[in-house]
Amino acid sequence: MLLYLPAPLRVPLAAVLFLLNTAFHGPLLIVAALLKLALPLPPLRRGFDRLLPAIAESWIGVNSAMTDLFTRTRFLVEGLESLRADGRYLVLANHRSWVDIPVLQKVFNRRIPLLRFFLKRQLIWVPVLGLCWWALDFPFMRRATKSQLAKRPELAGRDMAATRKACQKFRQVPASVMNFVEGTRFTPAKQAAQGGGYQHLLRPRAGGVAFVFGAMGDVLDGVLDVTLHYDRKQPSLADLFANRIRTVRVYVRELPVPEGFAGADYEADREFRKRFQAWLNELWEAKDARLFAWEQAAG
Template identity: 60%
Template sequence: MLPLRVTLIFLALAANTVLHVVPLLLVALVKAALPFDRLRKASNTVLTGLAESWIGANGWMADRFLRTRIVVEEDAALQADGHYLVLANHQSWVDIVVLQKVFNRRIPLLRFFLKRQLIWVPLLGLAWWALDFPFMGRHTPKQVARRPELARRDIETTRRACEKFREIPVAIMNFVEGTRFTPAKHARQGAPYRHLLKPKSGGVAFVLDAMGEGLHAILDVTIAYPDGRPTMVDLLANRIPAVHVHVRQRPIPADLLQGDYQNDRAFRIRFQQWMNGLWQEKDADLARLLGG
C-alpha cells in the first residue's frame, strides 16, 4: 500500500502544479510582451496570488494526507507586506516544503536564488522564471580565480533581481551554507559547528548591498528534524513524525548595509564575523531543538 499511497499523493501534487503553472506562464508572457508599469504591477499581484494559491493547495493536501507535525517557535512579528531577508540552515529538499507551509500568506512570497541548471526542471523551472526567481551560476573558487567575470556576472544577476524586488513586498530566501548538510561535507570542511556547515557570507552581503534600506529585517530560521535528515519520499510516506522550526526576527546592522564585500578586506572580515556569530547561535538553537 505504501508505494500506491506515495504515488497517489505525488500525482495529486503534480496535478496541482499543472493547474497553477499554466496560468502563471500565461500571465508572465503577457507581462513580458506588454511591459507597461501599471500592467507589470497588476501582473506581479496576480502572479503572487497564483503562487500563494499553489502553495496553499499543497499545504491543504499535506494537512489531510500527511501526519508530520510542524512545531513552530516564533520570536517575530510577521507582516504579509514586509520586506525580509530570510536565512536558514539546509538539510533536505523538505526544508522548502516546511518553509512554505510555515510562511505562506504570513510574509511575502519566498523567492529563492536558484542554480542555473534548475531552470530545466519540467514545469517548475518555468514557474520559477515566471515568478522572477534569480538563476545563478555555481562556481568553484578555482573557476572564479581563473575567470573573475563569473563572479561579476552573478553579482549583476543579484543586482537586477533586487531592483525588481524593491518594487514589491518581498522575502528573499538564502540557504547560507550553499548546499545541503551531510556528515561527509561537515567532516571535509572541519566546520566549527556541531550541526551546521560554514556559512557563505558573500551572497548575503551582495543582497544587503543591492537592497539597501529596501529590507526591513532578517528572519533567522532554524529547521530541525529530530528523527534524522529526511527525503521527499520520507515526507510522502509519513516517515517524518515532527519538524521543529524556530523563527527569530533580527535587525539588519546599519554598518553592514553599505560596503564593498569583494574588495574591502576589513568590511569582509567584519561581515564574516557577524555571520559567524549568527551561525554560533543557530548551532545552539539546533542542538536544543534536536534535544541535545
Template identity: 60%
Template sequence: MSLLRLALVFLLITLSTVLHVLPLLLVALLKLVLPLPRLQRACNPLLTGIAESWIGFNNRLWDWFTDTRLVVTGETALQRDGHYLVLANHQSWVDILVLQKLFNRRIPLLRFFLKRQLFWVPLLGVAWWALDFPFMGRYTPKQIARNPALAGRDIEATRRACEKFRAIPVAIMNFVEGTRFTAGKHARQASPYRHLLKPKSGGVAFVLDAMGQGLHAILDVTIVYPAGVPSLPDLMAGRIPEVRVHLRQHPIPAELAQGDYQHDRAFRARFQQWMNVLWQQKDADFEALLEAPMVDHAAG
C-alpha cells in the same frame, strides 16, 4: 499502502502544478509582451497569488496525507507586506516545503536563488522564471580561476534580481551554507559548528548592499528533523514524525547594510564576524531543538 499513498500524492501534486503553472505563464507572457509599467504592476499580485495558491494546496496535502507535526518555537510578529531576508540551514529538499508551510501568506512569497540548471526542470523551471526567481551560475573556484570574468556574473544577477524586488513586498531566501549538510561535507570543512556547515557570507552581503534600506529585517530559521534527515518521498509517504523549527528576527545592522564586500577587506572581516555570531546562535538553537523531548502524537 505507503506506495499507494506516495503515488496518489505525487499525482495530486502533478495535477495541481499543471493547473497553476498554465495561468501563471499566461500572466507572465502578458507582462512580457505588454511592457507597460501600470500593467506590469498589476500582473505582480496575480503571479504571486497563483504561486501562493499552489503552495497552499501543497500545504493541505501535508495535512491530509501525513501525520508530520510542525513544531515552531520563537514565533515572532510577521508582516504580509514586509521586506525580509530569510536565512536557514539546509539539510534536505524538505526544507523548502517546511519554509513554505511556515510562511505562506504570512510573509511575501519566498524567492530563492536557484542554480541555473534548475531552469530546465519541467513546468517548475519556467514558473520560477515567471516569478522572477534569480538563477545563478554557482561557479567553482577552478572555473573562476580559468575565467575570472565569471566571478562577477552572480553578483550582477543578484543586483538585477534585487532591483526588481525593490518595488514589491519580498522575502528573499538564502541557504547560507550553500549546499545541503552532510557529515562528509562537515568533516571536509572542519566546521567549527556541531550541526552546521560554515556560512557563506558573500551572498547575504550582496543582497543587503543591492537592496539598500529596502529590507527591514532578517528572519533566521533553524530546521531540525529529530528522527533523521528525510527525503521528499519520506514526507509524501508520511514517514516523518516531527519537524522542529526555531524562528528569530534580527534587525539589519546599519553599518553592514551597505559596503564593498568584494574589495574592502575590513568590511568583509566585520561582515563575516557578524555572520559567525549568527551561526553560533543557530548552532545552539539546533542543539536545543534536537535535545527537546519528542511530542506524543497520540496525546494530541
C-alpha cells in the same frame, strides 16, 4: 487524512496530486508572465506583480493542504507573530534536506511575501517548474567551479551581477529573498570535509548574503533567521508523504538590519567584511547551540 492507505500507495498518490496541482497553476503563472512582458504599461505591470505571487501562493496552499492530508507530521513553529505580508525580508536558514523548501513555504505562505530562492542555472530546464521560477523572478545562478574560474576568472562576477539584477527588482515590490547560507545541503561527509567548526551545521558562506544587504538593505524590514530541525537525520520528500517524519521544528528570529550593512561593499570594504563575517558566525553559533539543545531534548 489518507493515512489508512499503505505508504506504497500514498506516496505515488501524493506525487500525482502534486503534479496535477502544478499542471493547473503552472500554465496560469506562465501566461500571466508572458502577458506582463507583452503589456508593459505601468498600471498593468503593477497588477501582474500582484497576480503572479497570488497564483504561486495558491499553488503552495494546495501543496501544504496535501501535507496535512497525507501525514500526521507535527509542525512546531515559533516566531511568526510580528511578520508582515507586505514587508521585505531577507530569510536565512540552515539547509538539511529538499524537505526544507515545502516546509518553509508552508510556514511562511501568506504571512510574508513570496519566498524567492537563489537557484542553480540548470534548474530553469526543469519541466514547467523552471518556467514558473522564471515567471516569478527567481534569480538563477551559474556557480562556476574552481577549475572553471581558474581558466576564466571573469566568470566570478556573473553570480553577483545576477544578484544585483534580482535585488533591483525586489526593491520595487514586497519580496522575501531566501538564502540557504551554507550553500548546500548538510551531510556528515560535507561537515567532515570542512574540518568541523559546528556540530549540526556547515560553515556559512558570507558573500551572497552580504551583497543582498549592499543592494537592498535600505528597504529591508528585517532579517528572518530560521532554524530547521527534523526528527530524521536526512529526511526526503518520500519520507514526508510516507509519514516517516514525526516532528518538524521551525524557529524564526526576526532581526533588524545591522547598522552600516545597507549599501556596504563586501568586496572592497575590508572592515565591513570582518564585521559581516563576525555577525554571520554569531548567528550560526546560536543556531548550532539551538540544534544541539533540540537534539538533547529529543534524546
